Amino acid sequence: MDETIYKIPESVLVVIYTPQREVLLIRRADAGTWQSVTGSKDHGAESWAETAIREVHEETGLDAQHPDCHLQDWQLENVYDIYPAWRWRYHPEVSRNTERVFGLRLPQKMPITLSPSEHTEWQWLDWQAAADHCFSASNAEAILMLPRYLSEPAP
Template structure:
């Protein structure tokens, strides 16, 4: 299996009332709740295409059909958790994450990819931020009111 590219997207999916979708990772026993995330498939894949692909793979929703995808023009650089570093090329320790949001008209039911996620829930944005295991994900959710206008 090829190494993951250390460039990814984070897509905060929300309603106009700022309810946020969180999904629980399947590859851990802990309560690892997060927004939609995923790495580029190729170095030249545009971040917006990565975001559209990951939303569809992880929720079954199509950006532009169910909701509007917004590029926040922000990036986070963070250290990759040691448990997941083997997925990347030797020596890769950091990832660059590009931020997006997807506004849906209401709290819809996602169709989860069972190999990736086991549960889902909608929470008010502050509660969703508090429930995230990733600090960068929590910070993005706390920025949501600025980008949801």
């Protein structure tokens, strides 16, 4: 009996930013590419928001539920083919992933605590430069939508 634990093909993308339009990017340890926080659900019943909160904490050490922070579900989903290099992580019959996009507004740039097994560096960049640095087109597109979310008031 195959007891392989496969990744769930449902993930989040969390654009972490400040009111000054500075965006946090982290460099993947396995590929060397720059990205926002991403990660898959741990189990099918985990909500998108729970996944976003967990992944932000695991990858950056930040608390997305802190009163000075504002996590917002941008109500966007990207569906894409899983890169061949990472297909082994998923069930053999799975070839596409659904990614839910969130924004996390911080009051200002904050220090980051990376998970060294996942990421090697972090940097804060102006939003347009951050979009240019991203490997993933969906990540770059999400960052380029940032100005529309900056105009919305915090709850």
